[in-house]
Amino acid sequence: MRIGRRTLFSAAHRTASPHVSADENRARFGVCTRTHGHNYVLTTTFGGARHPEFGWLAHPDHLDTLVETVRREFDHCHLNDDLPYFRNQAATTETIVGVLFDRLREEAATLVPDIAVLRAELAELPDFRAATEGEPWRDFIREYTFSAAHRMANPNLSEAENRRLYGKCANPHGHGHSYRVVLTLRAPLDERWGIAADLVETDRAAQAVIEQVAFKRLDADIPFFQTHVATTENLLTYLWNAFAHAFGERLHHIAIWETPNNLFEYGRAPHFQGAEK
Ligand SMILES: [Zn+2]
Structure with a gap:
């Protein structure tokens, strides 16, 4: 059985890889190399077994706390300048969703240890998103x-x-x-x-x-x-x-x-x- 949670955060970023030259970054990422922002939508999918007595995979409050803990870390910050995750990699939709997935799994280990974080999907624009399953x-x-x-x-x-x-x-x-x-x-x-x-x-x-x-x-x-x-x-x-x-x-x-x-x-x-x- 799978259940999901959706949450929103707003953040700024520059899309540029630290492993290539500024010219190469501009050629590939264009205006996205400049600081700009998005309203990101993060959808997380969880899997597990129903609790025999309570009938749920996890207490809804615990799931909300998990998602909110990760959301708060990313909301209203500059992904490149305020967080440690994008010093050695470009802050693309693909890498951001990977970081979010890892953070969800880390926090889940203590907040909701009985269920698994199976998938994270991050929408950067209404017509563009990326997802990972680890x-x-x-x-x-x-x-x-x-x-x-x-x-x-x-x-x-x-x-x-x-x-x-x-x-x-x-x-x-x-x-x-x-x-x-x-x-x-x-x-x-x-x-x-x-x-x-x-x-x-x-x-x-x-x-x-x-x-x-x-x-x-x-x-x-x-x-x-x-x-x-x-x-x-x-x-x-x-x-x-x-x-x-x-x-x-x-x-x-x-x-x-x-x-x-x-x-x-x-x-x-x-x-x-x-x-x-
Ligand atoms: Zn962007």
């Missing part, structure tokens, strides 16, 4: 949006059958969505730079994939959807294959929000495997 890799999570139209219909079926099967989604003139795609790359933390992926390069490669479907009528404009009904499940397969082509083994998970209420996801985690891509 391994040398990081999850690098980036969100993209695009608009596209589609019509769901199987060309082998009659118009009446398509109408019956796909309902309003079979409208011959199509309909559209503003899709939100959440891309997760899982890659080793590059110790020299403190990153798991280059944000600019990732965006460039991901946008090239997004451009294949953005402002298109999927079923009419893209050959794949002439042999695959333009469902969002099939769009997921199309995007998975395209992202896998761009990112190879680093591609770990993708989620598509077709509307704010409809989620489709696929990834390398064991519970996705065995299912047809």
Whole structure:
């Protein structure tokens, strides 16, 4: 069983690696080498066994104390100048979440010794976050949006059958969505730079994939959807294959929000495997 806690803190930082030159830092991190700030959102996942008598993994007050202890250390400070953790590494989302994870585990050992800190996920921006589960890799999570139209219909079926099967989604003139795609790359933390992926390069490669479907009528404009009904499940397969082509083994998970209420996801985690891509 897993439970989670979310907390917010505001902090300043400069993104620059102490292991490379100022010019190299500016080339990679741009304006982020200047001091600036974020409202960070930290989500922590805990795992453990239910207490046989009390029915919880841990006393809620103890979990709150744990999260608050770590939050207070980071809130309203300059990560580079006020804390000891970023003297020898860049203060990137990937390294900050790693430090937070280690601090949570340290504090948990005394405050909530019966449960495990399994994962920490840190959002630096609404469309960018990083996560760790204590391994040398990081999850690098980036969100993209695009608009596209589609019509769901199987060309082998009659118009009446398509109408019956796909309902309003079979409208011959199509309909559209503003899709939100959440891309997760899982890659080793590059110790020299403190990153798991280059944000600019990732965006460039991901946008090239997004451009294949953005402002298109999927079923009419893209050959794949002439042999695959333009469902969002099939769009997921199309995007998975395209992202896998761009990112190879680093591609770990993708989620598509077709509307704010409809989620489709696929990834390398064991519970996705065995299912047809
Ligand atoms: Zn920043």
